[in-house]
Amino acid sequence: MIKYPDGREYTPNKHKIKLTKDEISISSSNRGMAFEDDINISNEFYFAHGIALITKRPTPINVVHVDYTNGPHITDAYFEKQSTTDYNGIYREKYIDFEAKSTKSKTSFPLANISRHQIEHLKSVIKFGGIAFFIINFNRCDETYILSAEQLLIFIKENKRKSIPYEYFKNKTMRVAHGYIPRLYYLEAVDKLFF
Amino acid sequence: MIKYPDGREYTPNKHKIKLTKDEISISSSNRGMAFEDDINISNEFYFAHGIALITKRPTPINVVHVDYTNGPHITDAYFEKQSTTDYNGIYREKYIDFEAKSTKSKTSFPLANISRHQIEHLKSVIKFGGIAFFIINFNRCDETYILSAEQLLIFIKENKRKSIPYEYFKNKTMRVAHGYIPRLYYLEAVDKLFF
Numbered sequence: 196m197i198k199y200p201d202g203r204e205y206t207p208n209k210h211k212i213k214l215t216k217d218e219i220s221i222s223s224s225n226r227g228m229a230f231e232d233d234i235n236i237s238n239e240f241y242f243a244h245g246i247a248l249i250t251k252r253p254t255p256i257n258v259v260h261v262d263y264t265n266g267p268h269i270t271d272a273y274f275e276k277q278s279t280t281d282y283n284g285i286y287r288e289k290y291i292d293f294e295a296k297s298t299k300s301k302t303s304f305p306l307a308n309i310s311r312h313q314i315e316h317l318k319s320v321i322k323f324g325g326i327a328f329f330i331i332n333f334n335r336c337d338e339t340y341i342l343s344a345e346q347l348l349i350f351i352k353e354n355k356r357k358s359i360p361y362e363y364f365k366n367k368t369m370r371v372a373h374g375y376i377p378r379l380y381y382l383e384a385v386d387k388l389f390f
Numbered sequence: 391m392i393k394y395p396d397g398r399e400y401t402p403n404k405h406k407i408k409l410t411k412d413e414i415s416i417s418s419s420n421r422g423m424a425f426e427d428d429i430n431i432s433n434e435f436y437f438a439h440g441i442a443l444i445t446k447r448p449t450p451i452n453v454v455h456v457d458y459t460n461g462p463h464i465t466d467a468y469f470e471k472q473s474t475t476d477y478n479g480i481y482r483e484k485y486i487d488f489e490a491k492s493t494k495s496k497t498s499f500p501l502a503n504i505s506r507h508q509i510e511h512l513k514s515v516i517k518f519g520g521i522a523f524f525i526i527n528f529n530r531c532d533e534t535y536i537l538s539a540e541q542l543l544i545f546i547k548e549n550k551r552k553s554i555p556y557e558y559f560k561n562k563t564m565r566v567a568h569g570y571i572p573r574l575y576y577l578e579a580v581d582k583l584f585f
Contacts, residue, residue, distance in 0.1 A: 233447060242514070247518070250474050253450035257462065268467075272451070274462055284478075285485040285518045288484075290480040320480065322443075323482045324483035
């Protein structure tokens with residue numbers, strides 16, 4: 196029997212409990228959020244150590260109605276599609292810009308997860324001399340990879356596939372080391388890839 | 391009698407029509423929006439000409455409730471304070487970050503318009519090797535100036551004033567040339583100040 200360091204019993208079968216459709220959707224969206232939280236914590240860590248200044252762009256929201264009766268209160272609004280990326284900032288005096296994605300798939304990363312706008316935006320970042328990439332988490336095996344925007348563009352050009360195989364990430368992209376705090380040492384992978 | 395080029399009569403007194411309190415507030419907020427629009431158009435112009443990639447950060451909104459009955463619809467949310475700045479991006483391969491402010495005052499720019507968070511953020515931008523500034527519009531005389539974050543920090547250190555006099559902008563900061571499209575050639579002022 197495998198035990199956690201605090202003595203609790205580890206039950207591998209727990210991961211195999213059948214979830215309802217709703218539970219799966221909540222669970223995967225939570226995992227997506229957890230990945231985002233991990234990146235935010237890494238960014239706080241890098242900032243506190245004077246390594247990088249990277250901020251998350253707020254989610255764009257189209258505000259339709261604001262009630263001013265008791266101070267501004269939004270009562271009608273919609274989420275808009277992010278036309279750029281989730282994160283940008285400055286690292287080693289360079290402009291850095293990236294999109295974070297998490298996938299439940301064990302075998303491949305579906306390209307439908309990336310919008311045309313985001314690819315165009317990252318193309319522009321490269322053109323203007325910045326560093327552009329995707330940080331992609333396979334949440335079932337909890338592995339994280341850095342895929343440069345250049346690499347993605349080449350992949351799309353050379354393949355007709357609608358997804359990038361997991362093996363491609365394993366063999367051709369830069370793996371992000373996981374730690375305790377922060378969980379993701381992603382700038383170390385960026386160093387190897389871009390500097 | 392002064393006339394517009396199209397023959398319409400120019401009435402200076404029109405600007406002196408007394409507005410109600412609400413009209414003033416709408417009018418000044420529209421002016422603030424117009425200034426933001428001008429910057430957005432400048433950014434589109436600079437991007438289209440391969441000069442710079444500068445994007446506006448969306449307004450951060452704290453979403454309290456989303457109704458999923460007919461697709462996600464936000465029914466309860468609040469504006470959050472921007473903890474960073476309005477704009478950032480890449481120019482001449484450098485990270486650039488700035489805050490845009492518009493003031494109705496003819497005589498000075500009130501420092502209350504700038505939050506402590508924004509000053510701290512721009513301090514960090516300088517520390518990490520980026521370009522940090524404020525673009526400030528005196529909307530009554532429609533003059534626009536670039537005030538570097540360094541300059542603001544020195545001003546705050548050396549003065550106990552709660553506002554920066556208009557004369558200070560006129561004599562010690564970089565004026566932004568106004569044109570037709572775009573209205574603001576602000577990167578030309580950035581060139582003179584930072585490069």
